[in-house]
Amino acid sequence: MGSRQRSPSEDDEAETTDQAAWEAVFGHDEPYPEQRDGIDAAVDAARDEGFAVVEGACGTGKTMLALTAGIHLVRDPDSAFERVVVLTSVKQQLRQFEDDLRTINQRLPEEWNPISALTLVGKADVCPYARENAGGVDTRNVYERCEGLRERTRNLVGEDGPTTAGALVDQSKRAQTGLADSGADGGRAGVSYLETAGEPTPYLPQTGEYGDGRGTTEYCPFYAQFLEDLPEDGDPVEAVPFDLTDRGLLDTEDLVSLAAGHGSCPHSVMGAVLPHVEVVVGNYYHAFDPVTAATFTGELLSEETFVVCDEAHMLEPRVRDLVSDAVADRSLRDAENELTRVVQAVEFDDGPGGEGSRPGESASVAGQSSDADLVRAELEDSDVTFTEVKQVRAFLRDLREELDRRVKGHLDRERPDWRADLTSLDDGEIPLRDPEVPAEDEVTAWAKDTDHNGIWARAESVGAVVARILDELEGEDRQRTVPGVGATVGKWFALDHETYFREIELERTWDETEPPDSWRRAYNARLALHNCVPSDAIGDRLGEFGGGVLMSATLEPVDVFREVTGLDHLEASGRPVVERTYGLNFPPENRESFAVDAPKFTYGNRGAPNEDTEARRVHADCAAAIAGRPGNVLVGMPSYGEAEWMAGVLRDRLDKPVLLDESSDDAATETLKADFFGGADKVLVTSIRGTLTEGVDYRGDRLSAAVVCGVPIINTASPRTKALVTAYDRTFGSGFETALTVPAVRKARQAVGRVIRGPEEVGVRAFVDARYARESWNAVREYLPEYEREEFTPVSPDMLSFGLDRFWGSV
Numbered sequence: 024m025g026s027r028q029r030s031p032s033e034d035d036e037a038e039t040t041d042q043a044a045w046e047a048v049f050g051h052d053e054p055y056p057e058q059r060d061g062i063d064a065a066v067d068a069a070r071d072e073g074f075a076v077v078e079g080a081c082g083t084g085k086t087m088l089a090l091t092a093g094i095h096l097v098r099d100p101d102s103a104f105e106r107v108v109v110l111t112s113v114k115q116q117l118r119q120f121e122d123d124l125r126t127i128n129q130r131l132p133e134e135w136n137p138i139s140a141l142t143l144v145g146k147a148d149v150c151p152y153a154r155e156n157a158g159g160v161d162t163r164n165v166y167e168r169c170e171g172l173r174e175r176t177r178n179l180v181g182e183d184g185p186t187t188a189g190a191l192v193d194q195s196k197r198a199q200t201g202l203a204d205s206g207a208d209g210g211r212a213g214v215s216y217l218e219t220a221g222e223p224t225p226y227l228p229q230t231g232e233y234g235d236g237r238g239t240t241e242y243c244p245f246y247a248q249f250l251e252d253l254p255e256d257g258d259p260v261e262a263v264p265f266d267l268t269d270r271g272l273l274d275t276e277d278l279v280s281l282a283a284g285h286g287s288c289p290h291s292v293m294g295a296v297l298p299h300v301e302v303v304v305g306n307y308y309h310a311f312d313p314v315t316a317a318t319f320t321g322e323l324l325s326e327e328t329f330v331v332c333d334e335a336h337m338l339e340p341r342v343r344d345l346v347s348d349a350v351a352d353r354s355l356r357d358a359e360n361e362l363t364r365v366v367q368a369v370e371f372d373d374g375p376g377g378e379g380s381r382p383g384e385s386a387s388v389a390g391q392s393s394d395a396d397l398v399r400a401e402l403e404d405s406d407v408t409f410t411e412v413k414q415v416r417a418f419l420r421d422l423r424e425e426l427d428r429r430v431k432g433h434l435d436r437e438r439p440d441w442r443a444d445l446t447s448l449d450d451g452e453i454p455l456r457d458p459e460v461p462a463e464d465e466v467t468a469w470a471k472d473t474d475h476n477g478i479w480a481r482a483e484s485v486g487a488v489v490a491r492i493l494d495e496l497e498g499e500d501r502q503r504t505v506p507g508v509g510a511t512v513g514k515w516f517a518l519d520h521e522t523y524f525r526e527i528e529l530e531r532t533w534d535e536t537e538p539p540d541s542w543r544r545a546y547n548a549r550l551a552l553h554n555c556v557p558s559d560a561i562g563d564r565l566g567e568f569g570g571g572v573l574m575s576a577t578l579e580p581v582d583v584f585r586e587v588t589g590l591d592h593l594e595a596s597g598r599p600v601v602e603r604t605y606g607l608n609f610p611p612e613n614r615e616s617f618a619v620d621a622p623k624f625t626y627g628n629r630g631a632p633n634e635d636t637e638a639r640r641v642h643a644d645c646a647a648a649i650a651g652r653p654g655n656v657l658v659g660m661p662s663y664g665e666a667e668w669m670a671g672v673l674r675d676r677l678d679k680p681v682l683l684d685e686s687s688d689d690a691a692t693e694t695l696k697a698d699f700f701g702g703a704d705k706v707l708v709t710s711i712r713g714t715l716t717e718g719v720d721y722r723g724d725r726l727s728a729a730v731v732c733g734v735p736i737i738n739t740a741s742p743r744t745k746a747l748v749t750a751y752d753r754t755f756g757s758g759f760e761t762a763l764t765v766p767a768v769r770k771a772r773q774a775v776g777r778v779i780r781g782p783e784e785v786g787v788r789a790f791v792d793a794r795y796a797r798e799s800w801n802a803v804r805e806y807l808p809e810y811e812r813e814e815f816t817p818v819s820p821d822m823l824s825f826g827l828d829r830f831w832g833s834v
Contacts, residue, residue, distance in 0.1 A: 041066050045095035047135075050087055050126035057605040058084045058091075064601050065092035069104070069329055069570030073599030074590060076335075078578040078808065080607040081780050086116075086123045086333070089572045090302070093329040094127065094138055097301050104329045104569055109304045110311075111333035112341050113718030117142065120304050120333070121274055128271045137271035141296055143305035143320070144275050149289040151219045151245060151279065157228040158217075164500070169290070171500030172230060172243035179242055180250060185235050188251035192286065195231045195244035220279035225286040245288040252287060259295035262287070267299060298322045307332075311342045311564055324564070330571035334718070336578055336769045338561060339587050346560045349528065349551040350511040352543065355423040358486070358508040362416035365489050368394040368496070369409060398492055407488040411478070415485045418475040419508065425469055426550065429453060429527060430542050445545040453527035456520070458746035461753070464525040466550065467516055479516040482509035515552055521753065524553045524746035553743060555750035562589015566598070576776055577769040579604065579808040586755050606810030609782045615830035616775075617789040618804070618815040619645050619823055620796040624661065624733030632668040641820050642732045643672045645791045648824050650706045651677055652787070652831055654727025655699060659711040659774040661733040669732070670708040677706065684709035700725050711735040716774035728787040729775045734794055734803055736767040768806040771795075785834050787827065790815060 045062055046054075054062070057079060065075040069092070079085045093107035109120050121142060128137040146169055147153050152160035153168075160168045180188045217228040224245075231244045252262035260267075264285035267273075273281075273296065282289040297303065297320070309320045316324060332338055372395030402409055433453045434441045441448060455464035470476060486509025493503055515525065528549045537544035554560070565571075565588070578584045581602050585591045594600045607614075622628055622638040629638040650656040650673055658673070660666040663686050670683040682699055684692070684707060692714055699707045709715045712735050737744055744763070752758030771790060778786035790796075794803045796817035804812060818826055 041095065041099075044099065045091050047132055048094045048098070048127060049091045050123060050130050054087075054091075055084055055608060057603075057608065058088045061085075061088045061603050061605070062092045062095075064603055065089065065572045066096060068599055068601045069093075069096055070102070071599050072326075072570050072597075073601065074565070074570055074593070075572045075574075075601050075603065076578065076581055076584065076590065077572060077574040077603045077605070078576065078581065079574060079603075079605040080576055080810075081776055082608050082782070083576075083605045085574045085576075086119050087126075089331040089333070089574060090120065090123055090127060092572065093331060094301065096329055103327055105325075105327040106300065106323070107302045107329045107331060108310065108323050108568075109302065109331045109333065110307050110309065111304075112307050112337045113334050115718050115720055116333050117304055117306075121272060124272045124302060124304075136268060138302060139267050139270060139300040140272040140302035140304065141278070141293065141300045142272070142274045143293070143297075143303060143309055146290050148275055149279050149282075149293060151217060151224060151283045151289065152228075152230070154219045154279070155217060155228065158230040160230075167502045168500045169243075170502075172241065173246050174494075175240050176242040176246045176250065179233055179240060180247065186233060188247045191231060191233060191242055191247040192244055192251055194233070195226045195247070196286075198227055198231075219283055220276045222280040222284040224283045243288065245283065245286060246291060248286040249288040249291040258299075259291075260299050263292055263295050267296065272302075273300070294319065307338070307341045308345055311560070312345045316564075324567045326567070326569040328568050328571075330565070330568040332565075332571070332573040334575050335573040335588075336575040336584070336766075336773075337717075338573070339557060340766070342561050343554055343557040346554045346557050347552060348511045348514055349549040350508050350515075351550075352423060352426055352548040354504050354508050355419050355426070357504040359416055359419045359423065361493055361503060361505045362412060362419070362485075362489055364496070365398055365492050366409075366413055366416060368398045371395070394496055397495055401488065401492045401495065405484075405488045407481070407485050411481050411485050412489060414475075414478045415482050415509070418470075418478050418482070419512075421473065421475065422466075422470075422512075422550075425466065426527065426548055429465075430529065430546070430548055433527075434542060441542070442540045445539075445542070448529075448531065448542075448545045450531050451529040452742050453529070454742035454746075455525045455527065458524060458742040459749045461521040461749070463520055466525065470516065479512045482512040485509055511550075511552065515550065518552065522554060522556050522750060524555055524743060524750070526551050526553070526742055526746075553746070555747045556587075556754050558587050558589040558592075558754070560589075561587075562592050565589065566593055566596075570598075577772045580765065580806055583761055583765050587751075587761060604808055604810075606808070607779060607814075609779055609784070611814075613783075613785045613834065614779050614814075615787050615826065616811075616814040616816070617787070617791075617823060617826060618796040618817045619789060619791040619820055620793050620817050621645055621791050621820050623794055623801075624792050629733075632664070639668075642791055643669065643676075645789070645820055645823055646730055646732060647673060647676045648827060649728050649730045649787060649789055650679065652728065652827060654704055654786075655721075655725060656704075656706045657716070657721070657726055657729040657774065657777060658706060658708045659716055659729065659731040659735075659771070660708065661711060661735045663710045663713070665733070666708045666710050673706055673708065679704055679706050681706045681708060684713055684715055686710075686713070711770050711774050712737070716770065716777065719777065720780070721777040722780045723784070726778050726786060728789070729778045730787075730789040730791060731771045731774050732791045734764070734767050734792060735770050736763050739763070764803060765806055768803050772807070772811070787830065788815070789823075 042063065061077055068075045077085060096102045096104040097107060111117050124138060124140050147162040147165045150160060150165050150169060152158035153162055153165040178184055179186055179191065215228060216223045217226055226244045231242045232239045233242055249262055253259060254261045264287050265281045278293055279289045282292040303323060308315050310316060310324065372392050455466055456462050470479065486505040490503035490506045528551045529546045531545065532547045534544055585600060590600050621641045624638055624642055630636040646658050646669060650658060658669060660669050667683060670681050674681045682695060682705055684695055699705055711731060747762045748758035751762040755761050775788040778788050794801060798804060
């Protein structure tokens with residue numbers, strides 16, 4: 024990017040000027056010392072096009088630190104930064120950024136305009152119809168319905184369209200007036216306006232319908248209003264029906280209320296506002312999901328953007344998911360059916376003589392001929408041939424049969440009697456190569472040995488054209504399967520076999536429409552393409568920004584974090600990376616921290632849940648000792664299965680109610696949280712790899728202790744895990760440590776970090792497992808930051824109760 028390097032004297036002057044300026048942005052009376060140091064470090068790094076990596080314990084004020092640094096640079100006329108983009112993986116943290124933005128705006132100097140900001144959300148959150156389950160739109164079909172309604176609206180008002188956007192809006196508004204006039208009282212009391220975000224809209228709850236004597240066309244009046252407001256030659260922001268200057272933070276409810284109340288499309292307004300606000304708050308996928316970045320947020324990926332990656336310890340696993348891919352058995356079936364629809368339109372029309380429809384034929388045959396003409400015309404205007412459409416269909420059909428053969432073979436080997444009881448089948452994996460030896464996978468080899476060799480390279484192009492044809496043929500608001508299948512198939516055969524691991528995933532489902540002896544009744548199978556090492560994807564995307572902050576309460580060891588996120592590569596290319604680590608700044612006398620030297624809670628040590636092993640006895644004793652004290656207690660186990668065992672043990676030993684968190688949907692989790700927080704003291708037992716140990720607010724008296732039993736390393740017997748370790752070994756030279764151990768320790772640290780969230784809070788934090796307490800060949804104590812190693816002093820299991828009594832007796 025080539026910015027000029029400053030001299031030492033310029034650096035001193037800039038530092039003094041920076042500090043005085045950012046203090047005007049800072050949202051509180053006085054920053055903590057850690058905040059002051061962190062803001063200075065972030066500003067200095069960003070001015071040199073670099074990044075600050077900040078681990079800060081709860082109470083450091085990381086959110087305000089990052090916002091202050093970024094906003095200061097955006098408001099600085101000598102800076103190249105035009106905006107701050109905040110990326111987080113946790114909704115609660117998104118709300119924290121919103122709260123801190125409001126705080127900043129409340130305390131800005133009077134002569135300053137408010138900081139303009141926008142929270143990014145999906146269509147389901149802002150579409151008035153989807154929010155109110157109206158107009159045939161709901162959260163499940165909003166994307167398909169939205170795109171269909173938009174396209175038809177554009178067609179109606181386009182260059183060759185029969186009407187104008189303003190006429191469509193007027194028609195929808197007149198429908199309200201007509202309904203009001205027809206009421207018994209002749210007034211508007213009988214009108215059922217669509218209301219959302221506490222604001223009435225100008226339209227009925229139904230979508231609009233335009234009729235011209237040849238039929239009716241459904242359209243979206245909200246989108247029509249946006250098109251009507253859109254200038255012919257100008258910035259789309261001119262279509263925004265409110266002033267951004269004094270607005271400050273535009274959260275989701277504000278956006279929907281202001282846009283829909285005017286009658287305009289909130290999602291379109293959000294896109295128009297996006298390039299013009301100073302702070303954008305969103306999710307990781309807004310930057311790292313290739314499709315979202317290409318279609319919606321691309322303008323944010325700029326050297327003029329200061330990026331904030333919050334909860335950055337999740338960056339690696341979240342981006343790995345976003346840049347991996349899979350195609351399901353059912354998707355292969357649906358894609359084949361879509362291709363068949365196009366093929367049959369032509370083949371039925373050709374018939375024996377191949378002449379198309381002839382005089383005297385029925386209307387249905389004539390309709391088939393019309394379909395065939397449309398297909399031929401679309402193919403002639405594309406680079407796809409009819410032969411290729413048939414070849415891709417044959418390939419997907421045979422691929423599905425090959426998938427069926429492999430699943431049956433796997434089940435026959437592993438569970439010869441599987442057909443007798445499909446309900447007993449578990450989730451599974453079928454590796455398509457040795458996960459520890461990078462090589463071509465078996466499905467790729469199969470395709471190369473068949474007549475399909477090479478056709479996969481055309482699958483994406485064929486899929487895109489077929490989807491366009493089907494939209495013309497059928498006119499339905501639905502998402503076509505074949506483009507996505509074609510794109511995934513193309514990646515499968517094009518991407519390398521060292522970074523990517525291919526396997527068949529078997530996910531438990533239940534489909535009564537499948538035959539009783541078919542595995543498809545019990546499973547949805549996927550051909551999965553896993554990106555084991557996403558460091559290039561992360562580093563390349565970070566490199567598109569001008570600089571920023573990556574922060575979390577659990578980033579240590581920072582050298583590992585830098586490796587797996589591509590930051591080391593960025594630094595080698597001339598982008599500086601600075602590190603800061605800050606411990607808890609709350610009164611140390613309010614907390615007690617134990618690293619209990621209990622037998623290692625490993626698979627080999629603990630045995631099955633029904634076994635009476637020393638490891639299980641000692642861990643149960645320690646958990647009961649901590650959970651038996653006053654207050655709510657969180658107990659984290661390495662898996663949901665182990666959580667079920669521990670919950671049973673504690674119910675037998677304690678007088679307190681013991682709640683068990685099981686892998687479930689969001690609604691069940693929210694209900695469980697409400698039960699835990701309400702009423703008398705309770706114990707909540709969960710998996711450390713679940714959703715209740717990160718991003719959940721246990722502030723105040725919601726939690727008095729948290730205990731983690733074992734180190735939550737994922738299943739090392741899984742083929743995918745073996746492939747992950749092998750890929751990290753080849754890339755970083757320390758696969759098990761980098762890919763498994765460090766993320767597991769971060770998970771454990773996140774869990775115990777739920778306890779102390781403020782200066783007045785009191786509580787106990789405990790790691791129970793010898794690996795946290797002392798050095799050994801598989802110890803993890805070295806992966807704790809120095810300030811935590813000092814606090815989590817080792818203690819023997821028989822001294823734990825003494826330590827608990829002493830602490831609770833002193834506070």
